[in-house]
Amino acid sequence: MIIQSRHPSETRHLAAVLARALRAGDCLALYGDLGAGKTVFAAAVKEALGVLGEMQSPTFTILRSYVHPAGGPPFHHIDAYRLSDETEWYDLGLDEVAGDDGIALIEWADRIEKALPPNTIRIRIDRPDDSDDENRRSVRITFPEGEPRFADLKF
Numbered sequence: 785m786i787i788q789s790r791h792p793s794e795t796r797h798l799a800a801v802l803a804r805a806l807r808a809g810d811c812l813a814l815y816g817d818l819g820a821g822k823t824v825f826a827a828a829v830k831e832a833l834g835v836l837g838e839m840q841s842p843t844f845t846i847l848r849s850y851v852h853p854a855g856g857p858p859f860h861h862i863d864a865y866r867l868s869d870e871t872e873w874y875d876l877g878l879d880e881v882a883g884d885d886g887i888a889l890i891e892w893a894d895r896i897e898k899a900l901p902p903n904t905i906r907i908r909i910d911r912p913d914d915s916d917d918e919n920r921r922s923v924r925i926t927f928p929e930g931e932p933r934f935a936d937l938k939f
């Protein structure tokens with residue numbers, strides 16, 4: 785499905801709607817150029833999940849994990865921008881993090897595409913070429929097959 789966002793707040797809204805349907809073990813893969821809005825989306829997922837801690841850009845840390853105060857799934861925010869390929873992903877043990885019973889979100893997932901778990905939800909954020917509105921984005925969400933859980937989501 786493709787959803788048009790006209791403002792960061794709309795991107796945050798749709799991220800929150802999706803986040804409320806997530807459960808332990810889910811993995812979100814984010815795609816899009818520099819400044820597309822991946823971290824805006826990630827921050828809204830984090831808020832909606834209710835995990836603890838200030839959101840920080842994981843750009844220099846690659847991974848930041850947030851604990852849920854009431855024993856819910858932890859949230860793993862990964863930025864794969866600096867990873868050259870899947871080998872580094874496995875060497876750092878990030879497959880175990882993304883595949884555990886937390887909720888994982890990976891920015892720049894194209895870097896490690898082949899290592900993504902089969903149940904990955906893919907989200908591509910693009911600036912349309914034909915708009916001079918800086919706040920416009922198209923958000924394409926692709927759910928894994930056989931997941932009726934997401935069929936009725938109203939963004």
Ligand SMILES: Nc1ncnc2c1ncn2[C@@H]1O[C@H](COP(=O)(O)OP(=O)(O)OP(=O)(O)O)[C@@H](O)[C@H]1O
Nearest residue numbers: 789790791792795818819820821822823824919921
């Ligand atoms: N509709 C929109 N949705 C999301 N962000 C938007 C939108 N319109 C404008 N923006 C702005 O675009 C920027 C997106 O920045 P963000 O850090 O989320 O990008 P990113 O995809 O994570 O980039 P990077 O790859 O550098 O980490 C923010 O400054 C945000 O305010």
Ligand SMILES: [Mg+2]
Nearest residue numbers: 822823824891
């Ligand atoms: Mg980012």
